[in-house]
Amino acid sequence: MAVSAFTPIIRASPSPSFTLSTSQYQSNFIRTRKVKPGVLTQQRYLPPIAALSDPFVLEIAESLEDSLPSSSSSGLQKLRDFASESLLSTPWPSRKDEPFRFTDTSFIKQSEIIPVSSPTPPESSNHISAFEDTQSLNLTIIDGYIIDSLSQLSGLPDGVFVGSLSSLSSNEITNRVLEFLPSSEPGDLFWSLNGVGSPDLVVVYVQEGCKVEGPLHLRYISNEGSDKESKKLPVSNPRVLVVVEKGGEIGILEEYTGCDGDLSYWTNSVMEIAIGEEAKVSHSYIQTQSLNSAHIKWTSIRQEKSSTYELVEVSTGGKLSRHNVHVQQVGSDTITGLSTFHLSAHSLGQVVFDGNIKVNRYAQQTDAGQLTRSLILEPRATVNVKPNLQIIADDVKCSHGASICDLEEDQLFYLQARGIDRQTARKSLIVSFGAEVIDRFPSADLRKKVELHVKKLLDPVVPSKVASGV
Structure with a gap:
């Protein structure tokens, strides 16, 4: 059994350019065009880099595309095309890749990946959420698909939208949201697979100056699964984009769970958050999925001037669980706080923390700190901790510390x-x-x-x- 707690608090002052990352970005070397659904073709005028393509990655990408409906919004198609391009030059990660040096992903690679093509609501909703507050706003997402019948969004204040991109009726909000869809520098392989396989984009939009009372509860449920002895691994790709305009405030509770604690499945999730000037986002994240599942999560945050982002995470589930957090501060006086608690309830549990704080030349007076404490409670449990500080500015206050003990x-x-x-x-x-x-x-x-x-x-x-x- 291994337990780890990580609590950094970062405050950036005048003109910072700061990035906190638990995973490295990879370059996009090749462009593609889509000839028909499920087929990616290299354009002939580009250098012959097809040899870099990973057959296993392309097989997953094609199966994801084939599982989706042929029609989609132009914005979502833009995301899928961009993610498809990056996959052609992105191999499956191995221990030789620095971001995955301590992470064994063979559990996924040795499985038969089966995309969930349609949601199947559970027979009973009594066990949908262990942390449900019936008084709060909530949106239920089963295997990557929004289930309106199990959601409660009445009472949303004016100027706030929560729902799928395809259901947005305001052209103004649609155009604004599309500005934040990625067009350069994708995340890692799993980020790109999500971009290809996400059936829809969940949008949370908070207009300028609007403050949402009470948390928005996003309930992610993995209902499709296979017996733990089976090689089949159903995969879902929920994706959420949060846009909070200047002066807006919202609290978000993400909860990941499964209807059966013994099933094997793979949840490959992405949340991207854009926080405007003087806006505030409080983010709670709870992961209690099956101990036979794979849970891979990307959280990417972009903060404007004088904004605040706070993440509190408790993660206890998954045979393989990985959370990539990438924070980019692009304005002065931004505040970021990340507090996480991970529990691996297994005698052979392995915990990895790879944190990197980058302070660029013009991010003077940055105040950043990392503190990682780990408990090893079984003789064969393992903890790997790699805190990093990359500082170019000369007027900063940065520190990090780590301890591992019983x-x-x-x-x-x-x-x-x-x-x-x-x-x-x-x-x-x-x-x-x-x-x-x-x-x-x-x-x-x-x-x-x-x-x-x-x-x-x-x-x-x-x-x-x-x-x-x-």
């Missing part, structure tokens, strides 16, 4: 001296270890439910309301 014997002795048995003392200290992150969630009810969930993972016999979906 629980302190003095702390265990203190609790045992007060009549608490050693096993209970260990579990209490682990929960306390994660409490620094859990306590940052904006809702008291959410904090309590997350804590109960962690306790249940540490001791399955403990009764928990979270398990029943109450």
Whole structure:
């Protein structure tokens, strides 16, 4: 068992150009044109780089395209075409690639990838969400598809839109949203696969000066899955674009779960957030998917002047779980806070943190810090920590720190001296270890439910309301 907590707080002052990344961008070397659905063809006038193409990657890309409806909005097609281009020169990652040096993706590569072509709502909605607040705004996404019948969006204030790109009726908002679709510098392979295979684009738009009271709950449910002994791996590609204009504010709770805790599936998700001047986004992220699943997530944030972005994450699920966070501060006086807690509840658990803070020449007076603390609770568990600072500016305050250890014997002795048995003392200290992150969630009810969930993972016999979906 391995546990890791990461809590950076970044504040940038005059004219910063700052990037926080857990994955490197790869260049797009080749262009393509689409002859018909499912077929990508290299244009003849470009250099012969087809030898760089990975057959396994192209096979997945073609199966994703074939699973989608032929009709789509021009904006979504633009995204798919751009992502398709990058895939032609992007191989499947291996341990030789620096961003994946400590991440084994063979679980996916050795599986038969099957795109989910249509959503199948669960027979019962009682267990859809372990952290549901029936009073909050919520949007349900099953295997990458919006399910309106299980969503609750009534009460949205004027100037706020939540829904699919295809259902946008305002040309003005549509044109504004399309400005933020990528046209250069894609993310890694998984970002591009999502761009090719996403059935629709979920749009969250907050107009200038609008403040949304209460969180918007995005519930991602993986309903299609295969037996853990099977080689089949259904894949879904939910994608969300959040645009918050100048002075706007919104809180977003992302929750990833599955209807059956033993199923194997692959959730390949992307969220992109554009935050305008003086705007604020509070982002809560909870991942409790099947322990036999693959969960790969991209979160990309662009912050304008005097904006604020705060992420609080608790991740406990997945046989393979990876969260790439990329933050770009393009204005002065921006504030970014990232707090994450990861629990690998397995005796052979492996945890990886690869954080990189880049401070460019003109990002003077930047104040940035990284702190990573990890607990190794089993002899064969592994933690790999690689904090990085790349600083060109000369007037900054930047630091990083990391620690890896087991629980302190003095702390265990203190609790045992007060009549608490050693096993209970260990579990209490682990929960306390994660409490620094859990306590940052904006809702008291959410904090309590997350804590109960962690306790249940540490001791399955403990009764928990979270398990029943109450």
